[in-house]
Each structure stands twice: as structure tokens, then as C-alpha cells.
Amino acid sequence: MKSLLLAYILLLLSSSFSKGQTPTIITSDIDNFWDAYDRLHNAKSKEDSIRIIEVLYLGRASEGFKKLIKSRDLTAEKYVNTISYYPEYWKSVRNNTLSIKNYEAAIADQMLLFDQSLKNFKTPKICFAIGVLSTGGTVKNNWLLIGTEMVASDSTTVRTGMNDWLRTVLPNEPHILAFTAHETIHTQQRKGPGLVWGYFNHRVLTLVINEGAADFVADKVTGTSINSKLYTYGYTHEKEIWDEFRKEMYKKDYSKWLYNGANSKDRPADLGYFIGYRICEAFYNQSEDKEKALQIILKTNNYRSFLRKSGYAERFENTQTSSD
Known part of the structure; x- marks a missing residue:
């Protein structure tokens, strides 16, 4: 009887400790990148530079970074080109990327908050690596894969030579916790038949709600957002954005709404995040049981x-244009 009681107490203690444990956070790829970066100064040719990145950075990739390499098709040549395009940016963002280790306790607290707020929450593994200024973050299974060079910028980082999208999307203060929150929600979303059906039959609506949900739940639980600049524009132009979106939401081409940073000229890119957020917010606000709604x-x-x-759509019904 005593042994059973002792086992029960140990089980309770183990459970309580596990909830407060720091999640698996990999930062070694950041160190490897800067080691390879420093060696580039001795490279005698572009081919030599490519070999240095291939061997000393990509060749030493952690388990998480290997997933990012594959999902974003990262190559040594892309790194060499990007470094040469924006040399001052890389110099100015270096210390910020190396400070990621200082966020580990805050990330652990963030995961604990998610665990307390979301049913059946599963703590993801997190890999901070250096990409080629193409993604702030993505997920693969239960992994958060963070492009640290994009989320760690601040007002002092040099943006000389960059296009409008990069100038806009790179934050003026580090967005580390905002990105871990957003991408964590993606690891918790259901990947069932409905997602597949939606992707092939009304892809725009499916992906927009999927991204909007990550933004909304992350914001609701942690108070962080990766799209604060975007939302400022969205609230000001909400009706016209909705009028345009509702005509395209059951189509498959999402290039005007998501992941269109390089092609959006007259307005902010990725406005689908805003519409998705507002749809989720409308659902949440009209629900009596907020916990269930979340x-x-x-x-x-x-x-x-x-x-x-x-x-959400009904709020615009009485103001639709006559041309519809």
C-alpha cells in the first residue's frame, strides 16, 4: 500500500514538473551559421563560398534545421547570394540573432500559458536557424522552424537595397515571441480530411481561416501578433478588402491574399491574415462559451x-455595392 501511495505521489510530482519544463529549443544552427559566415572572408571565389556554407553550415544542420532546409529548399548558393545582396543587414542583425538564448525562459512561460489555455496542448520542439530572408517561420509536424534572421531585426538593422516587402515585413523590434506563438498554434491545428477537402475545393477561404486562426488564438492567449502593421491597414480598409475577398474566397488561387510579399505593390501583402483573423474574432465574439469557441x-x-x-459576412450585407 505504501509503495502504491509513493508511486502516486511521484506521478503527481512528475506531472507538475513536466508542465513547467523548458521545451526543446535548438539554437546551435545560429552559431554554425556565423562560424561559416566568418570563414567567407577568406573565400577566394563564389564557388569557394558555396563550399564553406555547404560544409560548415548546411552540413552541420540540426534535426530541426534539416526540416527547414527541405521545406524551404535552402541551398548554399542561395545563402551566398543573399549575403552578397545585403551585406550591411547581416552585419547589423548578427548580435540580435545570437541573443535568442536569452528568450528561452520566456518561451517556456509562453508554452505553459498555452498548456493552461488550450485543451490537449502538445508542446512543440523549436529550432531557431538562419534562413535566406524568405520566411519568418513555418511548421513541420510538431516542429517550429524559425527564420531567426527575419524575426530578430530591430530599428538599427540596415535595410539598404531591400525591396518594399522586406523593408515592411522586417520588424523594428524583435518578434521572437510573436512568431513562436503564431507557429505554435499551427502545430495544434487539425490536419484532417476537412483541411484536404477545403484545400482542393475552396483553397483561398481554407488557407485564410487557417492563418487567421493562428493569428487570433496566439493573440488571445499571449497578446502577441506577427502582423500588427498589416492590421492597421486592414481596419481602415476592411469593407473594400471584404468586398474583394468574398468574390474570390471559393477559388484556388490565393496569390492575392497570402504569401505574396514580393508581388503586392499598392497595398500591404498577406491581407488574408487580417480577413481570417476577423472571421475568427467574429465567431469568438458571438459565442457564449468562449473556451469552447477558442x-x-x-x-x-x-x-x-x-x-x-x-x-462576419452579414455585417456587410446592407452595404454591398450595386455592381454585385
Whole structure:
């Protein structure tokens, strides 16, 4: 009897300690990058530079970084080119990327907050690596893969020679916690038949709600956002954005709404995040059971039904243009 009681106490202690444990956070790839970067000064040719990145950085990739390499098709040549395009940026962002280790306790607290707020939360593994200024973050299974060179910039980083999208999307203060929050939500979302059906039948709506849900839940639980600049524009132009979006939301081409940083000229890129957020917010606000609503937003796989239940479209019904 005593042995059973002791085992029970140990189980309780183990459970309580595990909730407060620091999640797996890999930062070694950042150190490897700067080691390879420093060796580039002795390179005698572009081919030599490519070999240095290939061997000393990509060749030493951690488990998480290997996933980022594959998902974003990262090559040594892309690194050499990007470094040569924006030499002052890399110099100015270096110390910020190396400071990621200082965020580990805050990230652990963030994961604990998610665990307390979301049912059946599974703590992801996190890899901070250096990319080629193409992504702030993505997920692969239960991994958060963070492009540290993009999320760690601040007002002192030099943006000379960059296009408008990079100038806009690079934060003026480090967005480390905002990105870990957003990408963490993606690891918790349901990857069921509904997502597949939505992707092939109404891709725009599906992806927009998926991204908007990550923004909304992250914001609701942690108070952080990766898209604060974007939302400033969105609130000012919401009706015209919706009028345009509703005509395209059941189509497959999402290039005007998501991941379009290089092609959006007259307005901010990625406005689908804003519309998705507002749909999720509308659903949440009209729900009596807020805890349940948060879970539905997180796990929804029926995107047409979710939009209808949110009531978001109805708020514009009386103001639609006569040309419709």
C-alpha cells in the first residue's frame, strides 16, 4: 500500500514538473551559421563560398534545421547570394540573432500559458536557424522552424537595397515571441480530411481561416501578433478588402491574399491574415462559451460552415455595392 501511495505521489510530482519544463529549443544552427559566415572572408571565389556554407553550415544542420532546409529548399548558393545582396543587414542583425538564448525562459512561460489555455496542448520542439530572408517561420509536424534572421531585426538593422516587402515585413523590434506563438498554434491545428477537402475545393477561404486562426488564438492567449502593421491597414480598409475577398474566397488561387510579399505593390501583402483573423474574432465574439469557441477556432475543418456561423459576412450585407 505504501509503495502504491509513493508511486502516486511521484506521478503527481512528475506531472507538475513536466508542465513547467523548458521545451526543446535548438539554437546551435545560429552559431554554425556565423562560424561559416566568418570563414567567407577568406573565400577566394563564389564557388569557394558555396563550399564553406555547404560544409560548415548546411552540413552541420540540426534535426530541426534539416526540416527547414527541405521545406524551404535552402541551398548554399542561395545563402551566398543573399549575403552578397545585403551585406550591411547581416552585419547589423548578427548580435540580435545570437541573443535568442536569452528568450528561452520566456518561451517556456509562453508554452505553459498555452498548456493552461488550450485543451490537449502538445508542446512543440523549436529550432531557431538562419534562413535566406524568405520566411519568418513555418511548421513541420510538431516542429517550429524559425527564420531567426527575419524575426530578430530591430530599428538599427540596415535595410539598404531591400525591396518594399522586406523593408515592411522586417520588424523594428524583435518578434521572437510573436512568431513562436503564431507557429505554435499551427502545430495544434487539425490536419484532417476537412483541411484536404477545403484545400482542393475552396483553397483561398481554407488557407485564410487557417492563418487567421493562428493569428487570433496566439493573440488571445499571449497578446502577441506577427502582423500588427498589416492590421492597421486592414481596419481602415476592411469593407473594400471584404468586398474583394468574398468574390474570390471559393477559388484556388490565393496569390492575392497570402504569401505574396514580393508581388503586392499598392497595398500591404498577406491581407488574408487580417480577413481570417476577423472571421475568427467574429465567431469568438458571438459565442457564449468562449473556451469552447477558442477550441473550435483551433480545430475547425469545415471552413464554409465556420464562416457562416461566424456571422462576419452579414455585417456587410446592407452595404454591398450595386455592381454585385
